[in-house]
Amino acid sequence: MAKEFKxxxxxxxxxxxPIKAKVGVxxxxxxxxxxxxxxxxxxxAVYGPKKMHPQHLQDPEKGTLRCNYNMLSFSVxxxxxxxxxxxxxxxxxxxxxxxxxxxxxxxxxNQVIDVHIHIIQADAGTRCAGINAAALALAHAGIPMKxxxxxxxxxxxxxxxxxxxxxxxxxxxxxxxxTDIPISMTDDGKLTHIQLDGKITSKEMKEAIEMAKKAIKxxxxxxxxxxxxxxxxx
Amino acid sequence: MGEEINTTSNLTxxxxxxxxxxxxxxxxxxxxxxxxxxxxxxxxxxxxxSARVKIGNTEVIVGVKLDIGEPYAxxxxxxxxxxxxxxxxxxxxxxxxGPPKFSAIEIARVVxxxxxxxxxxxxxxxxxxxxxxxxxxxxDIYSINDDGNLLDAAAMGAIAALKTAKxxxxxxxxxxxxxxxxxxxxxxxxxxxxxxxxxxxxDGKFIVDPTLEEEDISxxxxxxxxxxxxxxxxxxxxxxPLTVEEFNKILDLIEKVERDVxxxxxxxxx
Numbered sequence: 001m002a003k004e005f006k007x008x009x010x011x012x013x014x015x016x017x018p019i020k021a022k023v024g025v026x027x028x029x030x031x032x033x034x035x036x037x038x039x040x041x042x043x044x045a046v047y048g049p050k051k052m053h054p055q056h057l058q059d060p061e062k063g064t065l066r067c068n069y070n071m072l073s074f075s076v077x078x079x080x081x082x083x084x085x086x087x088x089x090x091x092x093x094x095x096x097x098x099x100x101x102x103x104x105x106x107x108x109x110n111q112v113i114d115v116h117i118h119i120i121q122a123d124a125g126t127r128c129a130g131i132n133a134a135a136l137a138l139a140h141a142g143i144p145m146k147x148x149x150x151x152x153x154x155x156x157x158x159x160x161x162x163x164x165x166x167x168x169x170x171x172x173x174x175x176x177x178x179t180d181i182p183i184s185m186t187d188d189g190k191l192t193h194i195q196l197d198g199k200i201t202s203k204e205m206k207e208a209i210e211m212a213k214k215a216i217k218x219x220x221x222x223x224x225x226x227x228x229x230x231x232x233x234x
Numbered sequence: 235m236g237e238e239i240n241t242t243s244n245l246t247x248x249x250x251x252x253x254x255x256x257x258x259x260x261x262x263x264x265x266x267x268x269x270x271x272x273x274x275x276x277x278x279x280x281x282x283x284s285a286r287v288k289i290g291n292t293e294v295i296v297g298v299k300l301d302i303g304e305p306y307a308x309x310x311x312x313x314x315x316x317x318x319x320x321x322x323x324x325x326x327x328x329x330x331x332g333p334p335k336f337s338a339i340e341i342a343r344v345v346x347x348x349x350x351x352x353x354x355x356x357x358x359x360x361x362x363x364x365x366x367x368x369x370x371x372x373x374d375i376y377s378i379n380d381d382g383n384l385l386d387a388a389a390m391g392a393i394a395a396l397k398t399a400k401x402x403x404x405x406x407x408x409x410x411x412x413x414x415x416x417x418x419x420x421x422x423x424x425x426x427x428x429x430x431x432x433x434x435x436x437d438g439k440f441i442v443d444p445t446l447e448e449e450d451i452s453x454x455x456x457x458x459x460x461x462x463x464x465x466x467x468x469x470x471x472x473x474x475p476l477t478v479e480e481f482n483k484i485l486d487l488i489e490k491v492e493r494d495v496x497x498x499x500x501x502x503x504x
Contacts, residue, residue, distance in 0.1 A: 045324040073374040074281035074297025077413035116324035121278045
């Protein structure tokens with residue numbers, strides 16, 4: 001089945017789009033990174049840890065990770081009104097959940113780490129690109145971490161499981177249509193984020209997770225390389 | 235634009251002034267010298283036009299989107315122009331999320347006026363059906379890294395994004411824009427490019443292209459939008475007054491710098 005299926009951009013089912021990752025793209029920030037997958041580009045900046053204001057939001061037991069995901073108005077075909085919306089609010093929270101497990105945030109009681117994520121150009125998989133950029137920016141900021149988090153979307157186009165869907169694939173309408181499953185994992189293979197839109201059997205789901213695992217390994221290596229390169233420059 | 239939180243120490247401020255006294259800048263520039271300007275266009279492929287502008291460590295990105303809208307009653311045969319600016323918290327620890335504050339609004343409005351008053355966009359050519367349908371040009375500006383002079387960078391970004399923008403296809407039957415498909419037509423633009431330059435008065439001296447620290451200790455600010463010696467927009471900022479003599483001096487300074495900046499801009503917009 002998988003052999004007959006042709007992806008619109010000619011990729012193999014388990015083939016990622018070309019990836020670019022760069023750390024230190026925003027001089028003012030304590031940590032920053034750019035992550036590009038195909039035509040999707042995300043940038044992230046970390047400010048903190050710093051004192052949490054207002055005071056009633058302070059947590060005396062551990063620090064707070066505060067993520068803010070946003071798409072620039074011109075990053076999509078039809079201009080989106082600048083500012084937060086329901087979708088970006090949800091993705092911001094999901095991103096916090098995806099990243100927090102690797103952060104040694106208990107070291108920063110009463111403090112907050114702000115992560116600002118902006119999508120400059122969107123071609124599906126923007127939350128995954130955002131999470132990958134954010135993980136890099138946090139590491140670049142020198143926040144103590146138990147590991148990295150890497151994120152990719154797997155999906156099903158009609159009956160074929162594929163990795164890293166682009167917009168054209170996300171909008172797939174032939175056969176059973178498209179199922180989109182963004183997944184984030186720690187580098188030791190624990191799930192920190194999974195969502196699903198569409199329809200899939202549990203057997204296919206398992207196959208999809210295995211494919212995501214492999215893709216995430218590749219992404220992890222690229223993230224690691226980007227971090228090492230930033231050390232060389234300094 | 236440092237009125238939100240000013241973190242430049244008095245000591246740094248005094249040092250900057252001492253250098254100016256000797257005719258030098260803190261970072262080794264001359265008083266009328268810009269930092270290196272780098273412009274990259276086509277940085278976001280869904281936008282009709284887009285640009286990244288770096289002036290030293292300051293960076294903004296600007297995108298232009300076109301949509302069909304209704305004309306305003308007082309200009310039934312003209313397209314609409316809308317400019318927004320967001321000072322992203324990503325770009326500086328001084329910026330916070332939330333509704334746009336004064337400096338963001340000011341940037342958008344000053345850029346808007348520089349383009350509108352110079353008639354850089356021929357809005358009359360952007361009507362589709364008089365009184366009913368016109369193109370709306372949205373220019374959205376985002377700060378990426380603030381190291382002073384976001385305003386001039388924003389204005390340059392808007393020009394670069396407009397210059398490289400293509401008009402999208404329009405389905406006349408469905409009366410809808412076909413996004414993702416472009417005609418080979420550019421937005422109708424005037425050949426004279428309006429340049430926006432901001433000068434500051436610090437301790438009786440006048441400088442252009444301030445760094446963040448210089449902005450922090452600025453006494454008065456004057457932003458001028460002009461092209462070929464003709465002035466289209468002026469905005470005075472900060473609380474200290476200027477004498478007419480000082481004002482004239484700043485105009486001369488800006489006129490001199492404008493030509494230089496224009497050349498740099500023209501070379502880099504493709």
